[in-house]
Amino acid sequence: MLLVSENIQITNPAIQAALEGRDPAPIQDMVRRCAEAGAEALDINPGPLTRNAEEKMAFLVKAVEAVTDLPLLIDTANPSAMAAALETASGKVVINGFSLEPARLERILPLAECHQTDIVGYLLQPDGHVPMDADGRLTQAVALYQAFLETGLDPGHLIIDPVMVPLAWENGTEQARAVLDVIRMLPDVFGHPVRTMAGLSNLTSGASGNARRLLTEGAYAAMLASAGLEMALLNVFHAETVRVIRACTLITRPGPFSWEQLP
Amino acid sequence: MLLVSENIQITNPAIQAALEGRDPAPIQDMVRRCAEAGAEALDINPGPLTRNAEEKMAFLVKAVEAVTDLPLLIDTANPSAMAAALETASGKVVINGFSLEPARLERILPLAECHQTDIVGYLLQPDGHVPMDADGRLTQAVALYQAFLETGLDPGHLIIDPVMVPLAWENGTEQARAVLDVIRMLPDVFGHPVRTMAGLSNLTSGASGNARRLLTEGAYAAMLASAGLEMALLNVFHAETVRVIRACTLITRPGPFSWEQLP
Numbered sequence: 120m121l122l123v124s125e126n127i128q129i130t131n132p133a134i135q136a137a138l139e140g141r142d143p144a145p146i147q148d149m150v151r152r153c154a155e156a157g158a159e160a161l162d163i164n165p166g167p168l169t170r171n172a173e174e175k176m177a178f179l180v181k182a183v184e185a186v187t188d189l190p191l192l193i194d195t196a197n198p199s200a201m202a203a204a205l206e207t208a209s210g211k212v213v214i215n216g217f218s219l220e221p222a223r224l225e226r227i228l229p230l231a232e233c234h235q236t237d238i239v240g241y242l243l244q245p246d247g248h249v250p251m252d253a254d255g256r257l258t259q260a261v262a263l264y265q266a267f268l269e270t271g272l273d274p275g276h277l278i279i280d281p282v283m284v285p286l287a288w289e290n291g292t293e294q295a296r297a298v299l300d301v302i303r304m305l306p307d308v309f310g311h312p313v314r315t316m317a318g319l320s321n322l323t324s325g326a327s328g329n330a331r332r333l334l335t336e337g338a339y340a341a342m343l344a345s346a347g348l349e350m351a352l353l354n355v356f357h358a359e360t361v362r363v364i365r366a367c368t369l370i371t372r373p374g375p376f377s378w379e380q381l382p
Numbered sequence: 383m384l385l386v387s388e389n390i391q392i393t394n395p396a397i398q399a400a401l402e403g404r405d406p407a408p409i410q411d412m413v414r415r416c417a418e419a420g421a422e423a424l425d426i427n428p429g430p431l432t433r434n435a436e437e438k439m440a441f442l443v444k445a446v447e448a449v450t451d452l453p454l455l456i457d458t459a460n461p462s463a464m465a466a467a468l469e470t471a472s473g474k475v476v477i478n479g480f481s482l483e484p485a486r487l488e489r490i491l492p493l494a495e496c497h498q499t500d501i502v503g504y505l506l507q508p509d510g511h512v513p514m515d516a517d518g519r520l521t522q523a524v525a526l527y528q529a530f531l532e533t534g535l536d537p538g539h540l541i542i543d544p545v546m547v548p549l550a551w552e553n554g555t556e557q558a559r560a561v562l563d564v565i566r567m568l569p570d571v572f573g574h575p576v577r578t579m580a581g582l583s584n585l586t587s588g589a590s591g592n593a594r595r596l597l598t599e600g601a602y603a604a605m606l607a608s609a610g611l612e613m614a615l616l617n618v619f620h621a622e623t624v625r626v627i628r629a630c631t632l633i634t635r636p637g638p639f640s641w642e643q644l645p
Contacts, residue, residue: 286632286639295633299608303566327641334644338629341604345562366601369549370558376549378590381597 124158129166143182164194173203198226232270316350337363387421392429406445427457436466461489495533579613600626
């Protein structure tokens with residue numbers, strides 16, 4: 120399972136201040152720390168970017184790429200900012216992402232075709248709501264895949280995000296089971312291997328106590344690995360979760376096992 | 383996932399000495415500690431029992447039942463000892479177990495019919511070897527199920543053990559993936575829900591370092607939970623693994639989630 124850090128995001132006050140002040144150092148410090156913690160790709164979430172969206176996005180991408188060769192996932196619903204990121208980046212960029220919501224379908228998805236790049240597709244309803252169960256997600260997956268194929272892109276460019284919700288929701292455990300089922304069922308539904316990504320942090324939103332949060336996040340990460348998840352979006356400073364994912368990867372990937380490969 | 387302790391076994395010198403000296407106290411102390419650690423059933427493994435097999439087995443069962451109401455899994459290849467356990471026990475007993483090996487098929491399986499009890503069936507070849515892959519295990523599963531059905535017992539009495547091997551084996555990770563696949567596929571193969579049990583300790587046999595062992599055991603336990611495993615046979619004093627399994631059970635079972643239910 121590939122480790123995608125969610126840590127470069129505008130909700131972190133240090134990142135917000137650095138973006139507002141166009142100061143690359145705190146951002147680059149975060150990039151280095153994420154890489155040291157095990158990140159294999161970096162999600163860049165600049166928030167809504169209501170002002171100077173393109174210029175800010177270009178600044179962010181340049182700041183990050185100056186200190187890393189890791190692939191970047193550009194995590195914004197702002198099409199102009201997304202386009203700016205794609206034009207600025209010199210390394211690998213993944214669009215994160217589109218859904219059946221009209222604004223994203225009409226203005227984000229075409230950027231993947233234009234730049235021939237990977238794109239994450241969320242299993243959300245056209246109204247932006249989370250489907251209630253596995254069947255609801257599969258219905259959205261089929262429609263999303265159809266819309267994606269109309270771009271002419273190779274299916275290997277699509278990464279499905281089944282959309283995690285908090286366990287504490289009324290149907291939270293049912294949703295968590297639905298996500299596992301959907302990841303398992305997608306290859307049969309599409310008729311070929313399907314790339315998938317899931318955001319772990321949503322699961323434990325509202326957790327009472329950090330030990331419980333990390334226990335649950337790690338346990339569910341292993342369940343996702345068992346279901347065949349390709350990419351986990353997470354707080355890479357959750358060292359326990361990172362260790363669990365590495366242990367799972369040693370089991371799920373082909374090739375011999377060695378105890379020395381474990382952290 | 384039900385927690386079955388493997389801790390009452392003859393390879394523990396204290397248990398061996400207690401059995402030889404017919405001293406129930408050390409055995410009963412272990413039973414209490416297992417229950418406190420979270421055991422929901424107790425595997426009783428008295429070894430080959432070359433002398434006084436029936437009398438020793440009866441002593442063990444009486445000693446254990448004097449201090450617990452937990453179900454017992456009687457883990458011996460000795461048919462006379464197994465019969466003695468079934469005759470002695472007043473509470474729930476599971477036979478652990480049979481396979482396509484002629485001796486077990488001919489002398490252990492009939493005891494399940496005779497006592498109308500649950501029985502564990504190992505996915506081993508008739509020569510006692512571990513199948514090489516998932517297909518090999520499914521082939522044995524079909525033959526084992528056929529033999530089981532000939533007893534006339536209800537299919538709900540059969541618990542399939544897909545047989546874990548050490549990750550450190552040359553094909554160890556392939557085998558670990560095969561076990562997950564088989565647990566997932568059995569309901570389709572048999573055409574109804576299938577009860578399953580797996581022994582976790584074999585997986586980490588030969589581990590270098592206890593932290594690595596517990597990390598890997600916990601991660602794989604969660605993968606087994608994701609695959610739908612019903613019962614985990616493990617060292618219940620591995621508190622980290624027990625915590626992971628409890629977190630998984632909160633996710634896999636129907637009903638609302640509460641952070642307060644977690645250890």
